[in-house]
Amino acid sequence: MSSLPKVMLCGGLLTGLLAAPPAEARFGKHTDSSQDAKPAHKASAIGTEDEKPDENENRAAAAPRTVSSSDDCCRSSASGDIAEVIAGAVFELVLRGLGEVIVSTGTHRTFHPEDPETPPPAPGSGRHAVPFSFRTGVLLSPLQGGPGMDLSLGWDLRRFGADLRVSRLDLVKGAEGSRNERTLGELHLTYSPVVHEAVRVRAELGISTADLPQGLYVGPSFGMSLEACVLGPLDVEARMQVTPFPYRQVDVRSGLALHLGGFMLRGGIRGLYLNPSVSISSRDRLFGPEFGVGFAF
Numbered sequence: 001m002s003s004l005p006k007v008m009l010c011g012g013l014l015t016g017l018l019a020a021p022p023a024e025a026r027f028g029k030h031t032d033s034s035q036d037a038k039p040a041h042k043a044s045a046i047g048t049e050d051e052k053p054d055e056n057e058n059r060a061a062a063a064p065r066t067v068s069s070s071d072d073c074c075r076s077s078a079s080g081d082i083a084e085v086i087a088g089a090v091f092e093l094v095l096r097g098l099g100e101v102i103v104s105t106g107t108h109r110t111f112h113p114e115d116p117e118t119p120p121p122a123p124g125s126g127r128h129a130v131p132f133s134f135r136t137g138v139l140l141s142p143l144q145g146g147p148g149m150d151l152s153l154g155w156d157l158r159r160f161g162a163d164l165r166v167s168r169l170d171l172v173k174g175a176e177g178s179r180n181e182r183t184l185g186e187l188h189l190t191y192s193p194v195v196h197e198a199v200r201v202r203a204e205l206g207i208s209t210a211d212l213p214q215g216l217y218v219g220p221s222f223g224m225s226l227e228a229c230v231l232g233p234l235d236v237e238a239r240m241q242v243t244p245f246p247y248r249q250v251d252v253r254s255g256l257a258l259h260l261g262g263f264m265l266r267g268g269i270r271g272l273y274l275n276p277s278v279s280i281s282s283r284d285r286l287f288g289p290e291f292g293v294g295f296a297f
Contacts, residue, residue: 106260106261106262107126107133107297108127108259127198127229128195128200128228129196129197131158132155132158133155134154134155135152135294135297136152136294137152137264137293137294137295138150138152138292139270139290140290141288141290142289143169143287144286144288146169147170150168150290150292151165151167152165153165156190158195159191159192159195160189160190160191161191161192162187162188162190163188163190163202164186164188165185166184166185166186167185168181182274183211184208184209184249185208185210186206186209186221187208188205188206188222188223189204189205190225197229198228199227199228200227201226202224202225202226206221207220208221208243210243210247217246217247219243219245219246220244220245221241222241223239223240223251225238230256234256234258235256235257235258235259236254236255237268238253238254239251239252239253240252247274248274248275249273249275250271250272251270251271251273254269255268255269255290263295264293264294264295265293266291266292267290267292268290268291269287269288269289270287270289270290271285271286272287273286
């Protein structure tokens, strides 16, 4: 009977071993049931990184920002202001340079002995006796028959030169009160028999033109002109021009010219005779003052 308890004891031990759950093979670490409840991590390919929510948010923030129309307007206005400042500075420099050139040049400029950079010209080569000179100007003539404007351009190479003039007349036709415009032109070659620092006399020969109602007329033209120093930069000027045919024209003028460097202020009187076919006016003799500005280098 002693063997029966041993058999029962062995059967109970065997039954307990079969009914118990399998144990984990871990050493030195306690197993927590909460850790076992976590989902398993999926395997990823070698060389790749998992995308995290933070990285997605950073990429969305780094997307290009849309530029609004207000930003474009601000940028365009700023660039326009910069362009205006640059253009104003350039314009100011150009005007300042032109002013310095006009003041420091001209046939009647004053030379100071203490200025070594501008030596005085040799005797007989200054003012009206310069080797080369260029002149231009505009004159307004409120004549009796109507207003007139005269444009001139000329040059002198010691004794020889040329002179070009265009006169625009706005004449009134008699009692009818209608206005008629006439354009007179002159192109002369000049020769100066008298060339001196204080005076220059020119003899002129060329052609003249007039726009008549019948068409454009061209005729021979000749004249004389005088320029002479009176006092410092003040000159006296006189000129006469004649066209004998196919229309008759006599133009006489005299006045004063004040030289301010290369700039001139001019004023005087003008008498103009035109035969009726040219003037179409109640007066064939026009007379009045004239004034204007010019340049002489």
